[in-house]
Amino acid sequence: MSAQSILQFKKTLENLDACMAKAEAFATAKKFDVNVLTQYRLAPDMFNLVKQVQSCCDSAKFAAAYLSGQTPPKHEDNEATFAELRARIQKVIDYLNGFKAADFAGYEAVKVSPNWAKGKWLPGDEYLEALAIPNFYFHVMTTYAILRHAGVDVGKMDYLGAINLKD
Amino acid sequence: MSAQSILQFKKTLENLDACMAKAEAFATAKKFDVNVLTQYRLAPDMFNLVKQVQSCCDSAKFAAAYLSGQTPPKHEDNEATFAELRARIQKVIDYLNGFKAADFAGYEAVKVSPNWAKGKWLPGDEYLEALAIPNFYFHVMTTYAILRHAGVDVGKMDYLGAINLKD
Numbered sequence: 001m002s003a004q005s006i007l008q009f010k011k012t013l014e015n016l017d018a019c020m021a022k023a024e025a026f027a028t029a030k031k032f033d034v035n036v037l038t039q040y041r042l043a044p045d046m047f048n049l050v051k052q053v054q055s056c057c058d059s060a061k062f063a064a065a066y067l068s069g070q071t072p073p074k075h076e077d078n079e080a081t082f083a084e085l086r087a088r089i090q091k092v093i094d095y096l097n098g099f100k101a102a103d104f105a106g107y108e109a110v111k112v113s114p115n116w117a118k119g120k121w122l123p124g125d126e127y128l129e130a131l132a133i134p135n136f137y138f139h140v141m142t143t144y145a146i147l148r149h150a151g152v153d154v155g156k157m158d159y160l161g162a163i164n165l166k167d
Numbered sequence: 168m169s170a171q172s173i174l175q176f177k178k179t180l181e182n183l184d185a186c187m188a189k190a191e192a193f194a195t196a197k198k199f200d201v202n203v204l205t206q207y208r209l210a211p212d213m214f215n216l217v218k219q220v221q222s223c224c225d226s227a228k229f230a231a232a233y234l235s236g237q238t239p240p241k242h243e244d245n246e247a248t249f250a251e252l253r254a255r256i257q258k259v260i261d262y263l264n265g266f267k268a269a270d271f272a273g274y275e276a277v278k279v280s281p282n283w284a285k286g287k288w289l290p291g292d293e294y295l296e297a298l299a300i301p302n303f304y305f306h307v308m309t310t311y312a313i314l315r316h317a318g319v320d321v322g323k324m325d326y327l328g329a330i331n332l333k334d
Contacts, residue, residue, distance in 0.1 A: 008296045042209075042316040120332035129175045133300065134327055141308035149209040149316070160301055165287035 002067050002108075003101035005128060009060040009136055010096040015161040016056065016140055017089045023152045024082055030151075034082045040146045049146050053085045056139035057092045063132035064096055066112045067124050068103040169234050169275075170268035172295060176227040176303060177263040182328040183223065183307055184256045190319045191249055197318075201249045207313045216313050220252045223306035224259045230299035231263055233279045234291050235270040 027034035038050045047055065054077050065072035073095060079085045110124035122131065140159070148154055194201035205217045214222065221244050232239035240262060246252045277291035289298065307326075315321055 004292060004296045008301070011297070012301065042312055043318070046315065117332055120334060122330070122332060125171060126331070129171045130178070131327070131330060134175070134179065134304065135323075137301065137304035137308060138323060138326060141304060142312060145209055145309065145312040145316075148213065151210070156302075156305055159305060160298070163289070163298060164293070165284055165289060167287060 002104040002124070002128060003099070005133060006060075006064050006067075006096055006099060006104070009063065010093055011161055012136070012140055012159070013056070013060060013089050013093050013096075015159055016053075016143060017086055017093075019144060019147055019152070019154045019158050020053075020082060020086050020089070022154055022158070023147050023150075026152045035080075037147070037150055038080065038082065038085070040150055042142070042146060042149060046142070049143060050079060050085065052139050052143040052146065054079065054088065056136055056143065057088050059132060059136040059139060061092050061095060062114065063128065063136070064099055066114070067107040067110060067128065067132075068099060069110060070103075169271040169291070169295060170266070172300060173227075173231050173234075173263055173266060173271070176230065177260055178328055179303070179307055179326070180223070180227060180256050180260050180263075182326055183220075183310060184253055184260075186311060186314055186319070186321045186325050187220075187249060187253050187256070189321055189325065190314050190317075193319045202247075204314070204317055205247065205249065205252070207317055209309070209313060209316060213309070216310060217246060217252065219306050219310040219313065221246065221255065223303055223310065224255050226299060226303040226306060228259050228262060229281065230295065230303070231266055233281070234274040234277055234295065234299075235266060236277060237270075 023037060024034045027037070039048050041048050054075075057075065061072050061075070075088060075091065079088050107128070108123065108125040111121040112124055112127040113119065113121040144154060144159055190204060191201045194204070206215050208215050221242075224242065228239050228242070231237075242255060242258065246255050274295070275290065275292040278288045279291055279294040280286065280288040311321060311326055
């Protein structure tokens, strides 16, 4: 299950990147600099789009690292443009591509102790369900909502991606 | 894992209901009718708040029913006020409370065939990861984003709820 969640994070980041590409096309059609959108927020006391994208990247990266007992790669949070944000997304997709299901064997019982928890911890399964998954979708969906509200032509299927129905 | 996901849906609906209560308090403080917000959207071609709340309720309800092989209860989608939407959320919370972990035994292999799939299907684990979870958070987060954008004082911790860190 953990491996499936990580695969789903990867798919969702690919879908988010496609939404970012749609924003670039929208900006070109409307003749504005797409990087204007990096400073957009839905409310003044909310993270801007840059920080939303960085946060969903981190949420996926840390989940994969913590649940497999690895040390996550460091990313500097210095992106300022759409091109840099899309490169950041790609870096995390590449990182997630390096995992295989066996890396997450026994993830349920791993003690996950993020820096901000100051020594406290959650068992892996609880961390995944109560924190990693909802936190990931929080930042993905806020990014999506900012783009949607700004007029970019994205819909739920862009976010969900292809659903592989069987006959 | 499926049972944990359903529990997390229940917790998230409780958190969403608390956000709705914050919206009511905001409306009272600002002296407007909270039901004005039922028609809010982030974009004109997006579902309004009523339909967002109905959709996250349905997403949680159908996931629990499909993955346990039960027939979901019918809800009429006739809510028009905050009070009615909060009652709808409560109905689904009550429904989810009726499940125990054993109800989801073998969920991975259940053939899930929603009405819109017209006879096609997904295995339970793929349905949960690729559809139920992201679709649920899509509508929860869009509801949250509408309230946040309208000025309601909600933050990520309202959405995540209490995180039960261990010493």
